[in-house]
Amino acid sequence: MAETDQAVVEAENPLLEGLRLRRRPDPCALVIFGASGDLTTRKLFPAIYSLAVRRLLPERFAIVGIARTEESDEDFRQRMREAVEEHSRDELREDVWQELAAGMRYVTSEFDDPGGWERLTRALNALDAERGTNGNRVYYLAVPPGAIANLADELGKRRETEGWTRLVVEKPFGRDRASATDLNERIHCHFSEREIFRIDHYLGKETVQNMLALRFANGIFEPIWNRQFVDHVQITVAESIGIEDRAEFYEQAGAIRDIFQNHLLQLLALTAMEPPIDFTADSVRNEKVKVLRSMQTPGPSTVVRGQYGRGFVEGEEVAGYREEPRVAPDSMTETFVAAELYVDNWRWADTPFYVRVGKRLPRRETTIAIHFKRAPHPPFEELAAEGLRPNVLIVQVQPDEGVSLAIGAKVPGQGMTIRTVHMDFLYGGAFRTGLPEAYERLILDTLLGDATLFTRADEVDEQWALVDAIVAAWQRDRPGFPNYDAGTWGPPSAEELLARAGRAWRRN
Ligand SMILES: NC(=O)c1ccc[n+]([C@@H]2O[C@H](COP(=O)([O-])OP(=O)(O)OC[C@H]3O[C@@H](n4cnc5c(N)ncnc54)[C@H](OP(=O)(O)O)[C@@H]3O)[C@@H](O)[C@H]2O)c1
Numbered sequence: 235m236a237e238t239d240q241a242v243v244e245a246e247n248p249l250l251e252g253l254r255l256r257r258r259p260d261p262c263a264l265v266i267f268g269a270s271g272d273l274t275t276r277k278l279f280p281a282i283y284s285l286a287v288r289r290l291l292p293e294r295f296a297i298v299g300i301a302r303t304e305e306s307d308e309d310f311r312q313r314m315r316e317a318v319e320e321h322s323r324d325e326l327r328e329d330v331w332q333e334l335a336a337g338m339r340y341v342t343s344e345f346d347d348p349g350g351w352e353r354l355t356r357a358l359n360a361l362d363a364e365r366g367t368n369g370n371r372v373y374y375l376a377v378p379p380g381a382i383a384n385l386a387d388e389l390g391k392r393r394e395t396e397g398w399t400r401l402v403v404e405k406p407f408g409r410d411r412a413s414a415t416d417l418n419e420r421i422h423c424h425f426s427e428r429e430i431f432r433i434d435h436y437l438g439k440e441t442v443q444n445m446l447a448l449r450f451a452n453g454i455f456e457p458i459w460n461r462q463f464v465d466h467v468q469i470t471v472a473e474s475i476g477i478e479d480r481a482e483f484y485e486q487a488g489a490i491r492d493i494f495q496n497h498l499l500q501l502l503a504l505t506a507m508e509p510p511i512d513f514t515a516d517s518v519r520n521e522k523v524k525v526l527r528s529m530q531t532p533g534p535s536t537v538v539r540g541q542y543g544r545g546f547v548e549g550e551e552v553a554g555y556r557e558e559p560r561v562a563p564d565s566m567t568e569t570f571v572a573a574e575l576y577v578d579n580w581r582w583a584d585t586p587f588y589v590r591v592g593k594r595l596p597r598r599e600t601t602i603a604i605h606f607k608r609a610p611h612p613p614f615e616e617l618a619a620e621g622l623r624p625n626v627l628i629v630q631v632q633p634d635e636g637v638s639l640a641i642g643a644k645v646p647g648q649g650m651t652i653r654t655v656h657m658d659f660l661y662g663g664a665f666r667t668g669l670p671e672a673y674e675r676l677i678l679d680t681l682l683g684d685a686t687l688f689t690r691a692d693e694v695d696e697q698w699a700l701v702d703a704i705v706a707a708w709q710r711d712r713p714g715f716p717n718y719d720a721g722t723w724g725p726p727s728a729e730e731l732l733a734r735a736g737r738a739w740r741r742n
Pocket residue numbers: 267268269270271272273274276277300301302303304343344345346375376377378379381404405406
């Protein structure tokens with residue numbers, strides 16, 4: 235790209251100013267296993283293209299897609315071009331696309347077909363020679379979870395001596411602690427921990443990373459970020475959609491494995507962690523894992539599960555979970571979980587973290603809300619009755635990404651009437667640019683070899699230990715499902731969880 239083009243791209247996107255300082259990734263080939271799948275089409279390629287537009291990919295770069303679907307190189311390029319046109323946040327630019335497409339190859343193969351592995355090796359060797367990718371490889375496993383261990387074995391056996399290798403593994407990582415341990419052991423036979431990039435795409439979201447900026451780049455929050463000033467924390471991961479066409483997956487996973495085990499616990503760890511000594515992968519992850527290790531196992535009275543019945547979401551009548559296609563009519567899979575969790579350490583002892591995740595809730599929303607304690611002595615007596623709310627710092631992860639602080643302010647006019655108002659920072663307004671997709675950041679980081687935003691083996695292990703304990707307690711009783719209407723905030727017991735301590739879930 236000519237220097238002037240570069241300037242145009244940067245002027246359009248002021249966020250690039252920071253990125254410009256980052257080093258360009260080494261030359262390499264990205265191999266996507268599962269290249270005909272939904273993830274590759276909707277997320278990975280659009281993200282790769284957005285990186286290409288911003289000149290963030292390696293100068294010498296190639297992509298090999300591999301899957302069972304019979305396709306030529308040219309078909310693959312055409313299909314991915316359409317995927318970019320449909321799903322990318324950037325307009326397709328012919329020059330950028332042609333440069334990317336020139337390095338794209340496709341291998342049709344079953345993963346257990348030795349002939350396919352040979353074709354893959356030949357394609358990669360040819361790309362090394364043509365495009366100078368130097369034997370460096372990123373293997374992205376965008377495949378069903380059951381295929382991961384065998385693929386890691388094959389890749390390990392075929393490891394080349396020249397160049398570095400990285401392995402990207404999608405979620406879910408195991409379905410309980412034992413299977414995750416097994417999977418880790420299989421992968422560790424061939425790959426060191428620093429070569430493994432376990433995706434939790436929430437960590438690629440700008441607003442999630444902004445939690446770290448907010449806490450550690452500002453002097454004013456850390457001194458009050460503890461049990462002395464914080465009354466409690468609420469974390470909500472709410473979806474208004476149902477299970478769409480994913481019954482096979484969801485019936486096995488439920489809300490606890492789909493969202494709670496990974497995204498939700500990661501949000502909690504980022505909220506509760508101590509300041510890391512620096513922002514290297516290990517320092518950040520050391521602090522997160524300490525939080526996960528300090529978490530008490532919640533008792534049955536502090537975990538609520540639910541399943542939606544029929545109802546109305548955003549004005550539309552929707553079916554109950556058990557009526558969804560391919561869901562068992564007596565399914566006991568939970569579509570909602572709420573819990574009162576405690577991080578047993580000096581900073582957070584006795585401070586509840588109320589968390590909830592669910593489907594078919596009234597709206598899509600992911601928020602972390604820090605509820606501070608009331609002012610110790612409000613001199614405005616008559617106001618207490620009007621319900622002036624304590625300060626709340628709300629990190630809005632999605633949608634409408636931003637941060638908002640609820641404060642008491644005087645209503646203009648006579649007298650001393652005080653009302654809660656919000657001081658807002660909205661990403662869109664402050665930076666005047668679209669936010670990068672999580673996968674852009676995560677793919678770029680794998681190319682750079684920076685694992686800070688990826689989940690380490692010990693984190694996965696701690697997350698499953700907590701989930702296993704919750705699930706084991708569930709075996710002992712059978713709640714009457716469905717127990718909440720679609721379009722409501724979960725079963726009444728989720729409200730009671732907070733009400734018994736005189737608290738309530740945030741409504742807005
Ligand atoms: N889709 C998402 O938004 C999303 C989000 C988060 C995580 N994930 C995770 O990402 C992974 C991929 O998800 P997906 O939705 O893309 O799945 P998908 O649409 O079912 O795609 C699976 C891919 O794997 C290929 N494949 C499966 N078995 C194979 C075999 N034996 N030999 C060769 N190719 C084989 C398929 O090839 P053919 O179709 O050609 O047979 C297809 O390309 C899963 O682990 C999922 O949990 C997906």
